[in-house]
Amino acid sequence: STEIQSVQFSQLTSMGIDETKGEGRRNLDLILDISVSVSVELGHTNMLIKDILALSQGSIVELDKVAGTPVELFVRGKLLAQGEVVVVDENFGVKITNICGSEELVKNLG
Numbered sequence: 001s002t003e004i005q006s007v008q009f010s011q012l013t014s015m016g017i018d019e020t021k022g023e024g025r026r027n028l029d030l031i032l033d034i035s036v037s038v039s040v041e042l043g044h045t046n047m048l049i050k051d052i053l054a055l056s057q058g059s060i061v062e063l064d065k066v067a068g069t070p071v072e073l074f075v076r077g078k079l080l081a082q083g084e085v086v087v088v089d090e091n092f093g094v095k096i097t098n099i100c101g102s103e104e105l106v107k108n109l110g
Contacts, residue, residue: 041072
């Protein structure tokens with residue numbers, strides 16, 4: 001039986017963007033519309049070369065994470081958040097359940 005619980009999310013802030021003035025604001029404005037690569041990591045595994053070469057359509061690669069555990073969302077290789085895999089229409093998505101603190105987030109994206 002699956003247990004469903006509600007999640008309490010903390011209030012998201014603007015990470016100080018609104019408080020930024022002058023030169024800092026102008027520099028920030030330059031990067032706000034830049035597109036960056038976002039990736040989601042489901043898990044890891046190690047495989048022998050012979051096992052990799054034996055992979056075929058229908059093969060299953062077992063990962064180190066238990067089903068239902070949070071996935072990690074990375075921006076430019078830096079951890080941004082954790083979340084749950086969801087389906088949006090016919091695509092996979094990630095529902096954010098935990099996001100890095102503002103200082104850590106800015107540091108990771110810098």
